[in-house]
Amino acid sequence: MRLLLVEDEAPLRTQLAQQLEQHGYAVDCAGDGREALYQVREFDYDLAVIDLGLPVIDGLSVIRSIREQQKRFPILVLTARGRWQDKVEGLEAGGDDYVAKPFHIEEVLARLNALLRRSGGFASPLLEFGRLAIDTAKQEVRVDTKAIEFTAFEYKALLYLVHHHGQVVSKTELTEHLYDQDFDRDSNVIEVFIGRLRKKLDPDQTLKPISTIRGRGYRFELASAADV
Amino acid sequence: MFNRWLLRIQRNLQQISAPNSIARRLLMASLVILPLYLAATGWFFARSFEASQLSSAHDRLRVQFYALLGAVEFDAEGIKVGTHIGDPRLRQLNSGLYAVVQHPQGELLWQSPSSVGLDLNQQLLATDNPPHTGVERFDTFVDTIPLARFQYQTVWETDDGEDMPLVFTILEDQTAQRSELRAFLRELWFGLGSAALLLTLAQAIILRWGLQPLRQLAHDLTDLEQGHRAALPEHYPEELQILAANLNQLLQREQQQRERYRNTLGDLAHSLKTPLAVLRQAASNTTPDRTLLDEQIQRMDQLISYQLQRAVLSSPHNLQQRLLLKPLVDKLVSTFAKVYFEKNPGFTVAIAEDCECRGDEADLLELLGNLLDNACKACKRSISIVANNSERWLLIAIEDDGPGIAEDRRAAILQRGQRADSYAPGQGIGLAVAVDILDSYGAELDIGQSALGGARFSIRWPAR
Numbered sequence: 001m002r003l004l005l006v007e008d009e010a011p012l013r014t015q016l017a018q019q020l021e022q023h024g025y026a027v028d029c030a031g032d033g034r035e036a037l038y039q040v041r042e043f044d045y046d047l048a049v050i051d052l053g054l055p056v057i058d059g060l061s062v063i064r065s066i067r068e069q070q071k072r073f074p075i076l077v078l079t080a081r082g083r084w085q086d087k088v089e090g091l092e093a094g095g096d097d098y099v100a101k102p103f104h105i106e107e108v109l110a111r112l113n114a115l116l117r118r119s120g121g122f123a124s125p126l127l128e129f130g131r132l133a134i135d136t137a138k139q140e141v142r143v144d145t146k147a148i149e150f151t152a153f154e155y156k157a158l159l160y161l162v163h164h165h166g167q168v169v170s171k172t173e174l175t176e177h178l179y180d181q182d183f184d185r186d187s188n189v190i191e192v193f194i195g196r197l198r199k200k201l202d203p204d205q206t207l208k209p210i211s212t213i214r215g216r217g218y219r220f221e222l223a224s225a226a227d228v
Numbered sequence: 229m230f231n232r233w234l235l236r237i238q239r240n241l242q243q244i245s246a247p248n249s250i251a252r253r254l255l256m257a258s259l260v261i262l263p264l265y266l267a268a269t270g271w272f273f274a275r276s277f278e279a280s281q282l283s284s285a286h287d288r289l290r291v292q293f294y295a296l297l298g299a300v301e302f303d304a305e306g307i308k309v310g311t312h313i314g315d316p317r318l319r320q321l322n323s324g325l326y327a328v329v330q331h332p333q334g335e336l337l338w339q340s341p342s343s344v345g346l347d348l349n350q351q352l353l354a355t356d357n358p359p360h361t362g363v364e365r366f367d368t369f370v371d372t373i374p375l376a377r378f379q380y381q382t383v384w385e386t387d388d389g390e391d392m393p394l395v396f397t398i399l400e401d402q403t404a405q406r407s408e409l410r411a412f413l414r415e416l417w418f419g420l421g422s423a424a425l426l427l428t429l430a431q432a433i434i435l436r437w438g439l440q441p442l443r444q445l446a447h448d449l450t451d452l453e454q455g456h457r458a459a460l461p462e463h464y465p466e467e468l469q470i471l472a473a474n475l476n477q478l479l480q481r482e483q484q485q486r487e488r489y490r491n492t493l494g495d496l497a498h499s500l501k502t503p504l505a506v507l508r509q510a511a512s513n514t515t516p517d518r519t520l521l522d523e524q525i526q527r528m529d530q531l532i533s534y535q536l537q538r539a540v541l542s543s544p545h546n547l548q549q550r551l552l553l554k555p556l557v558d559k560l561v562s563t564f565a566k567v568y569f570e571k572n573p574g575f576t577v578a579i580a581e582d583c584e585c586r587g588d589e590a591d592l593l594e595l596l597g598n599l600l601d602n603a604c605k606a607c608k609r610s611i612s613i614v615a616n617n618s619e620r621w622l623l624i625a626i627e628d629d630g631p632g633i634a635e636d637r638r639a640a641i642l643q644r645g646q647r648a649d650s651y652a653p654g655q656g657i658g659l660a661v662a663v664d665i666l667d668s669y670g671a672e673l674d675i676g677q678s679a680l681g682g683a684r685f686s687i688r689w690p691a692r
Contacts, residue, residue: 082533084560084597085590091563098567102529104522118569 001116001160002026002177004048006036006062007078008055016049019105024156025112026179033057040066046119046163046177047112051078052090060093067094074115076108113137120163122224127162129222131207134162143207148200153178157193158201161210161220170217194218250442251435258431266420277412281405282376286366289378289398292318296327296396300338302386307338307394318342324401332358332381332393343399354379358395374402441465445472452479492539496531503528534657541591541668553583553615553622556592560600561613568604573628576612583615585622585689587669595665598658599626599685606630606682622689627678638675 003025007013010031017027028043030036033054040048048066052059063075077095079086087098096118097111113136117125125137133142139155141148150158156178161169171190194210201209209222292315299310307329317323318340326343330336334355339348350356352371358381359365365379378398383391441464451457459479460472503524510516510524554577561575585592603611607628615624633641641659666673671689678684 083537083590084563084593084601088559088563088593088597091566092559096566097569102525114570124570 001046001156001163002028002044003112004028004030004036004039004043004045004050006030006033006048006050006054006059008032008051008053016105016108020049020109020112023109024152024159026177031055033059033062036062037065040069040071044173044176045071045073046160047074047076047116049076049078049108049112050095051080052086053080060089063090063093063095072119074119076111076115078103110137116163120165127224129162129165129209129224132201132209132222134159141201143201150197150200154193154197154200157190158197161218165220165222165224168213168217168219173217251439254435255428255432258428262424262427266424270416270420273416274409274413277416278409281409282368285368285376285400285402285405286378289366289376289400290364292325292327292398293378293380293396296329296398297382300329300384300394302384302392309338309340321345324403326399328353328397328399330355330395330397332395337394346399352377352399353395353397361393368402374406376400376402376405441468489539492535496535499531499535500528503531530657534661537594537661538664541665550584550586551589551592552581553585553592553624554579554581556585556589557596557613557615560593560596563597564600564604571604571607572609573604573607574610576610579613579615580617583617583622586691587689591665591669595662595687596624596626598662599687601658603628603630603683603685608682610680612678612680617691620691622687622691624687624689625684626687627680627684628682629678629680630682632677632682633675641675642673 001024003020005013005017005020005027007016007029008031013029013031017029020027025047028039028045030039034056036048036050036054037057039045050059050062054062057065059077063077066075074096075094077087077090077098078101079090079098080101082100087100090098096115099108099111113125117127117136125135127134127136131144134140135142136159141150141155141158157174160174160177174190194212198210201207207222209220211219211221213219295315296309296318301308301310309329315325317325318327320342322345323342325340326346327340328336328343328348329338330353334350334353336348346352352375354377359379361381361383363381366377368374368376376399379395381393381395384394386392445460445464445468448457448460452460459476462469462472464472506524507521510520557577557579561577564573565575600611600613603626607630610629612627613624614627615622617623642663663673665671666687669690671687674686674688676684676686
């Protein structure tokens with residue numbers, strides 16, 4: 001998941017970016033509002049974490065401007081001031097949830113997780129697709145109650161496909177949303193990973209969770225229990 | 229260079245057009261208005277004096293005419309005027325009163341002895357333009373001397389039964405009247421001029437006297453600023469007393485606010501010492517206990533939020549604006565709908581569109597935000613917010629269908645919040661903040677049992 005982190009305090013930004021990366025996000029950072037708006041125009045994000053007190057262009061204006069550009073990705077508002085007025089303003093401007101400083105990284109991760117689920121149309125942290133179940137809180141994947149071990153990257157790839165279930169996801173899109181900006185796009189690593197995912201999820205080829213759409217990309221085919 | 233010069237001129241002009249002093253403004257205004265007023269008065273008086281002069285000359289000449297008319301006799305030689313009747317001045321050479329009787333065609337029939345020395349020219353007698361029969365004509369003009377002229381044409385029946393038209397002309401020298409008018413004007417302008425001077429002087433004195441309290445106020449304010457006095461005295465005239473009282477109130481509030489900031493800062497500094505001490509202790513350990521650190525950090529965070537909230541609580545309560553409650557609650561509800569997206573509590577809001585609340589928006593958002601946050605946490609699926617305006621109170625009730633609050637805990641919740649020190653770590657400060665806000669507005673909070681099954685927080689907010 002590609003995430004934009006907008007925070008002007010460099011130490012906090014670096015630390016938070018590191019922690020988010022450790023938890024599987026591809027993180028881009030911006031130190032002020034103008035930079036943030038530039039990044040939003042240039043790249044496609046799945047999530048944003050935006051501090052309200054930003055130099056150059058303040059956080060509220062950044063959020064408003066993002067929404068005016070019809071960008072729908074979830075925004076988590078960081079606020080140093082814990083007053084309800086600030087929170088209400090942040091959410092009115094177009095934020096989706098808030099975390100007050102100082103925060104635990106666990107709380108930020110939980111909120112981001114919830115926001116992602118919400119934007120993917122899932123209500124609970126447990127995503128169920130028939131025999132396949134993904135617990136996004138614990139980062140566990142089960143098929144027929146049997147736990148399957150994934151590497152962090154495999155899990156990320158699976159989750160991205162799951163969040164866009166029923167849609168065709170191109171290789172480029174997958175690369176962009178899973179890796180940091182400087183990743184070499186020519187590699188066929190994605191194909192390898194998808195192959196491994198299929199093998200692990202569906203060793204006997206009865207589930208067929210991911211199909212290849214020739215020339216366009218991949219599609220997660222299973223229907224969510226919540227959709228039925 | 230030129231620009232700067234232009235700017236200076238402009239500034240000077242502005243200073244001239246609106247002097248930066250009330251006294252100077254009033255004085256300048258009266259310096260414009262007073263001369264105009266006095267000139268108009270003078271003009272009016274001069275005109276009416278002149279008019280009355282003319283009208284009395286007219287009357288006098290008419291009387292002379294009637295006297296002359298009575299004295300005219302006809303005989304075979306022509307007209308005769310009885311010398312016994314009429315003004316003696318008519319018989320005295322160059323007396324200033326002259327009479328002439330002539331034929332409308334210009335033939336001179338009779339002239340008073342006084343007019344013998346007079347050059348009875350055509351202009352003097354208006355021979356080319358005699359008055360119509362039976363119509364008086366009166367005018368003034370300057371020949372060699374200023375003259376008033378009365379003319380009348382009448383038809384005289386002679387003894388032969390013939391009708392004979394006659395034009396009577398009475399002339400009066402106006403030199404005396406002219407000099408009388410000049411003397412009057414001199415006196416008038418002198419009088420008005422001195423009045424203007426006196427009035428201006430009087431006004432300057434009145435202004436000085438009238439604006440004295442303002443100067444006093446400025447002086448007192450300087451004293452206040454320099455710390456020679458704590459409040460403004462109460463001896464100002466009525467108009468300023470209100471201002472002084474307001475200023476005093478403002479000062480007092482500012483004083484209170486400063487006091488509160490000082491107390492808050494003191495409290496904050498004091499209350500942060502304990503967790504800091506714990507942290508320092510922990511830092512000297514080789515393997516710091518993360519839970520301990522967390523607890524202390526959380527505690528410090530809460531202390532800071534709580535004390536800051538207390539400090540910014542708006543205090544000048546009679547300067548509060550009226551707020552519409554419904555949009556405020558709607559804002560909060562849409563916020564909570566986002567924050568508690570997964571729990572998705574159902575909100576029932578029953579507030580009239582015109583329901584008003586007096587207070588600071590930030591305070592109300594904080595109060596209702598904290599209570600609604602608690603309700604969202606506690607509820608199973610529904611929350612209701614009801615507000616009603618009565619004459620003295622605005623009643624707001626927030627209810628949920630959660631587990632409710634046991635009766636023995638209710639009083640404790642309401643009493644919390646006097647000092648943030650007394651909080652156990654991990655305890656939310658939301659309710660404490662809410663209680664503080666309610667206290668500062670003189671509002672009341674009551675915790676009870678909701679018909680929905682959970683807790684019911686009832687607020688009684690003063691309506692004025």
